[in-house]
Amino acid sequence: MSSPRPASQAQSPTPTHRHPNLSAPSMLERTLSSRRVSPYAEGDAEAGGGADESKTKKHQHILFRLTTRASNYLARIAGSGSFYLPCIVVSLFLFFSLSFLFTSRGFVCISSSYSPVSRTSFFDFDGLDSDFGALGVPCCRSKHGKTVEWTSKDLLKGLEEFVPVYETRPIKNNMYGMGFDHSFGLWFIAHWLKPDLMIESGAFKGHSTWVLRQAMPDTPIISLSPRHPEKYLKKGPAYVDGNCTYYAGKDFVDFGSVDWPKVMKNHGILDLSRVLIFFDDHQNELKRIEQALKAGFHHLVFEDNYDTGTGDHYSLRQICDQSYIRGGGHSCFEDSDEARIRSKRKKLWEKAVDIEELCGPGEAWWGVRGHMRDNFNHSNKPLSYAQHFQNSRYVESILDVYWELPPVAGPSLTHQTRYDPARAPTPIVEDGRYGLFQRLGLANLDKSVFNGYTQMVYLQISEH
Numbered sequence: 094m095s096s097p098r099p100a101s102q103a104q105s106p107t108p109t110h111r112h113p114n115l116s117a118p119s120m121l122e123r124t125l126s127s128r129r130v131s132p133y134a135e136g137d138a139e140a141g142g143g144a145d146e147s148k149t150k151k152h153q154h155i156l157f158r159l160t161t162r163a164s165n166y167l168a169r170i171a172g173s174g175s176f177y178l179p180c181i182v183v184s185l186f187l188f189f190s191l192s193f194l195f196t197s198r199g200f201v202c203i204s205s206s207y208s209p210v211s212r213t214s215f216f217d218f219d220g221l222d223s224d225f226g227a228l229g230v231p232c233c234r235s236k237h238g239k240t241v242e243w244t245s246k247d248l249l250k251g252l253e254e255f256v257p258v259y260e261t262r263p264i265k266n267n268m269y270g271m272g273f274d275h276s277f278g279l280w281f282i283a284h285w286l287k288p289d290l291m292i293e294s295g296a297f298k299g300h301s302t303w304v305l306r307q308a309m310p311d312t313p314i315i316s317l318s319p320r321h322p323e324k325y326l327k328k329g330p331a332y333v334d335g336n337c338t339y340y341a342g343k344d345f346v347d348f349g350s351v352d353w354p355k356v357m358k359n360h361g362i363l364d365l366s367r368v369l370i371f372f373d374d375h376q377n378e379l380k381r382i383e384q385a386l387k388a389g390f391h392h393l394v395f396e397d398n399y400d401t402g403t404g405d406h407y408s409l410r411q412i413c414d415q416s417y418i419r420g421g422g423h424s425c426f427e428d429s430d431e432a433r434i435r436s437k438r439k440k441l442w443e444k445a446v447d448i449e450e451l452c453g454p455g456e457a458w459w460g461v462r463g464h465m466r467d468n469f470n471h472s473n474k475p476l477s478y479a480q481h482f483q484n485s486r487y488v489e490s491i492l493d494v495y496w497e498l499p500p501v502a503g504p505s506l507t508h509q510t511r512y513d514p515a516r517a518p519t520p521i522v523e524d525g526r527y528g529l530f531q532r533l534g535l536a537n538l539d540k541s542v543f544n545g546y547t548q549m550v551y552l553q554i555s556e557h
């Protein structure tokens with residue numbers, strides 16, 4: 094076991110990790126870009142542009158397989174040599190059409206659209222492999238189409254820096270708390286934004302407080318949690334931070350009841366756009382957004398951004414899962430392609446949801462079976478489709494940026510068994526890239542740390 098590195102050593106900012114804009118102090122400028130850049134458009138740092146290249150090669154390989162299958166299929170049904178020429182023409186047409194579809198994916202959020210007929214039935218994809226995004230990856234629309242400035246290259250550099258830091262974590266077993274993917278996501282976002290103050294709601298044993306501290310060694314933290322992390326010290330490892338104001342134990346106050354103007358004044362914060370809020374308290378995220386907006390905060394991270402049909406609170410992912418959004422919306426028809434694919438995937442991934450689980454009474458698929466959950470599922474209210482639709486429109490009206498953290502690596506590398514890749518964006522280290530996975534030091538981590546991915550999301554919000 095490696096010994097913990099001193100904070101200053103572990104957390105020194107890496108100049109190469111900074112964007113040139115960082116000379117400007119605004120977190121807004123650090124984060125935003127009006128360019129619609131695909132996070133996968135950049136090259137792979139480790140392999141000198143290899144990520145794109147390997148992705149293209151992979152797609153070409155898939156396309157070749159698809160085209161060959163199509164050709165065989167057409168030849169089979171034709172059953173005669175005279176049909177051979179039209180088969181080749183049709184196959185070439187398919188090759189170029191699909192080629193365009195694959196290569197243009199990067200222009201629409203970071204998701205792929207759900208198109209079960211074209212991607213599964215005809216070409217015999219039975220939905221049993223990883224196939225990231227095959228069941229759709231809905232993503233919230235922002236007001237002006239802005240996205241984050243960081244790229245896949247920055248994420249790879251971040252991983253390189255974070256893995257040795259993570260190995261020094263004081264809480265090795267953080268069951269019920271964050272695993273590797275979200276620890277990296279939180280560290281990366283805080284490290285990139287460089288806020289003047291970090292607020293977390295939901296500390297548990299203090300692992301996320303520790304992650305924030307690694308990202309920003311000298312920045313004050315405010316932590317809200319019903320039970321003080323020091324209580325866990327009696328039973329085992331926990332983390333209590335020296336530069337953190339705890340509203341915990343008998344001093345606990347819920348985020349929505351804090352007198353934020355007073356607290357900000359006490360911390361000398363004049364510009365609320367320099368504050369980063371991290372929510373891991375399993376509360377209705379719509380409620381948290383309204384509270385944060387009312388207090389004037391702009392930068393939010395939600396740890397558990399549960400997919401439709403799962404989780405113990407209403408999440409952004411659920412809110413934005415709408416039929417009018419690409420990759421969103423569902424049908425409860427039991428004999429649909431979606432239903433068939435989902436039931437197969439359920440056998441492979443623990444957290445995959447089949448159509449029976451997805452749909453509640455009256456074919457209500459939104460939220461969790463037509464319900465809005467809150468407070469660790471202690472509250473479970475019916476939600477009408479009209480209200481669900483309204484919630485999404487509201488979120489769109491105040492949203493400047495929505496960015497879902499991709500999984501760090503594909504399941505053939507991490508051996509994760511829980512989340513269904515068909516509902517997730519393409520991972521930072523794609524399946525098949527074991528060399529990169531190993532070089533980043535990810536192969537040395539216990540595989541259990543990769544089992545907690547739930548689409549952590551970074552938001553930027555402002556009044557409409």
Ligand SMILES: C[S@@+](CC[C@H](N)C(=O)[O-])C[C@H]1O[C@@H](n2cnc3c(N)ncnc32)[C@H](O)[C@@H]1O
Pocket residue numbers: 267269270271294295296297298299300301302317318319320347348373374375376
């Ligand atoms: C999943 S754990 C947090 C894990 C932690 N962030 C980590 O990385 O290990 C959720 C925490 O939220 C706390 N919690 C429950 N209700 C809360 C509330 N209203 N405000 C803040 N925290 C709350 C729970 O007590 C628990 O410690």
